[in-house]
Each structure stands twice: as C-alpha cells, then as structure tokens.
Amino acid sequence: MVLLTRKAEFSSAHYYWNDAWSQQENEKVFGKCANRNGHGHNYTLEVTVAGEIDPVSGFVVDLKALKDVMEREVVQVYDHRHLNLEVPEFRAVIPTTENIAIAIWKRLEQKIVGARLQRVRVYEMPDLFADYCGER
Amino acid sequence: MKAYLSRRYRFSASHRLHTDRYSPEQNQAVYGKCNNPHGHGHNYTVEVMVSGEVDAVTGMVCNLGDLDDFVRREIVDRFDEKNLNLDASFAAIVPTTENLCLEIYKVINATLAHGKLEKVRVEETANNFFEYAGEPASAREDKDSS
Numbered sequence: 319m320v321l322l323t324r325k326a327e328f329s330s331a332h333y334y335w336n337d338a339w340s341q342q343e344n345e346k347v348f349g350k351c352a353n354r355n356g357h358g359h360n361y362t363l364e365v366t367v368a369g370e371i372d373p374v375s376g377f378v379v380d381l382k383a384l385k386d387v388m389e390r391e392v393v394q395v396y397d398h399r400h401l402n403l404e405v406p407e408f409r410a411v412i413p414t415t416e417n418i419a420i421a422i423w424k425r426l427e428q429k430i431v432g433a434r435l436q437r438v439r440v441y442e443m444p445d446l447f448a449d450y451c452g453e454r
Numbered sequence: 455m456k457a458y459l460s461r462r463y464r465f466s467a468s469h470r471l472h473t474d475r476y477s478p479e480q481n482q483a484v485y486g487k488c489n490n491p492h493g494h495g496h497n498y499t500v501e502v503m504v505s506g507e508v509d510a511v512t513g514m515v516c517n518l519g520d521l522d523d524f525v526r527r528e529i530v531d532r533f534d535e536k537n538l539n540l541d542a543s544f545a546a547i548v549p550t551t552e553n554l555c556l557e558i559y560k561v562i563n564a565t566l567a568h569g570k571l572e573k574v575r576v577e578e579t580a581n582n583f584f585e586y587a588g589e590p591a592s593a594r595e596d597k598d599s600s
Contacts, residue, residue: 348512
C-alpha cells in the first residue's frame with residue numbers, strides 16, 4: 319500500500335458563534351473569532367489517499383482525477399466564500415478547523431475513485447492544522 | 455467524531471552536545487561541531503498534536519487559547535532564551551533534540567487537560583526534526599480502544 323497526498327488551497331471567511339450562548343459566552347470561548355463581522359484565512363487542504371500501485375499505470379490514483387474531485391467538491395464550494403453564510407454544512411455547525419476537516423472528508427469520501435481516503439488535513443494557518451481520518 | 459489538532463510553537467535556546475562518559479576525543483568524534491565548549495543555539499519549533507472528540511457545541515477538539523496558554527507556560531517559557539544544558543532535566547542526559555522531544559512529550563502528557571496527546575515533533579532546523587508519540591505498546595492499545 320502506498321499513500322499519496324495532494325494539496326489544494328482556498329481562501330474563506332468565517333466566524334465562531336453559538337446562537338444558544340450570550341455574546342459574553344461566545345467571546346469567552348471563541349475570543350476574537352466570535353466577531354460577527356467575520357475574518358478569513360488562506361486554508362491549505364491536504365488529501366491523503368491509500369491504495370496499491372497499478373502495475374500498468376504505476377499510479378496509486380489518477381492525480382488529475384483527484385485534483386478535479388478536490389477542485390469540484392471543495393475548492394469551488396469554499397473558495398472566496400463565507401463558510402458560515404454560504405456553505406450549507408456550516409449553517410448549524412461552527413466552521414472550526416476540526417469541523418472543516420470532517421466536512422471535507424464527507425464531501426470526498428464517496429467521490430474518490432480507485433483509492434481509499436486516508437486522511438484530510440486542513441491548515442488554517444501554517445501553525446495550526448486539524449486532521450480527520452474517519453471513524454476507524 | 456475524533457479529530458486531530460496540531461499547533462506549532464517556537465522557542466530559541468542554546469545547547470552543547472557533550473557527555474562526561476566520553477573522552478574529549480570521543481565527544482568530538484561523535485558530536486562534531488555540536489561539541490563546541492561554548493555551545494550554540496537553534497530556533498526550535500515544537501509541533502503538538504492532540505486528539506479528541508469534536509465537541510458538539512464548540513466544534514473544537516480543545517480550546518486553542520487554553521492549549522496555547524498551557525504549552526507556552528509549560529514549554530516555551532521554560533526553554534525560550536535558555537541554555538538547555540542547565541535545565542534540570544538535562545543534568546544527566548545530553549540535550550539532543552531527541553531527548554528534548556521526549557522531555558516535552560513527558561511534560562505535556564503528564565498534565566495536558568485539553569485532549570489526548572498524540573505526538574510531539576521538535577524541529578531543530580528546517581532539515582532536522584524528531585518525533586515522539588509514546589511507546590508502541592501503549593500506542594497500539596490506544597488505537598485499539600479508539
């Protein structure tokens with residue numbers, strides 16, 4: 319088995335806010351991320367897939383196909399969007415880096431052909447990233 | 455759902471790789487220029503990976519502010535702008551980045567209240583880094599029980 323990782327980038331706005339809490343509670347837990355005017359990041363997405371090397375093509379997976387899936391399912395939906403306001407999975411779920419990783423996993427899991435999704439890593443910034451590997 | 459959160463921290467410290475168990479010649483042979491009696495320094499980067507269930511309310515594995523406060527207090531403040539050889543944990547062992555990585559893992563693992571510590575990675579330079587994820591037996595048990 320070989321692991322293969324492909325990167326993509328998207329730039330999005332978000333804020334952290336729980337409607338069930340007061341403004342003070344939100345600010346206490348989420349700090350400046352609770353500013354309802356939002357703020358943004360350049361996210362880097364790393365998608366790792368696992369599979370056997372095809373003896374003919376020498377590929378674990380068709381890189382172009384993987385790139386296209388990531389572009390279609392994630393980048394086109396998230397890039398230059400406000401995650402809370404424009405991406406359906408974050409209407410009721412706070413778009414933390416952890417939840418973004420889980421949401422991207424759900425978007426990709428059934429769409430990757432010929433290999434198994436191994437890990438989704440989302441960098442919110444170079445010093446902060448979240449990994450989701452499914453429920454195994 | 456279980457997710458992993460990683461955060462990077464930085465500190466700058468000096469050290470000298472030297473052991474009294476070796477002769478001066480052996481120290482020089484093993485440690486090379488790292489054995490310079492006057493020491494030298496690095497800008498270290500520590501990457502801390504914690505795991506846990508994503509809290510249904512906050513959407514977080516752990517509160518990042520709390521984790522930052524904890525790591526800065528326990529690790530960054532302790533080592534930043536210090537001579538590692540003078541730290542009590544390196545009184546009897548050489549402050550290689552391997553040993554530094556183990557010490558950081560031990561300190562964080564002992565008192566971390568913000569999720570489960572999965573791995574500590576210490577980068578000494580852009581080209582040298584060391585990782586410790588606990589001992590394999592416990593790691594296997596953790597994996598089995600997750």
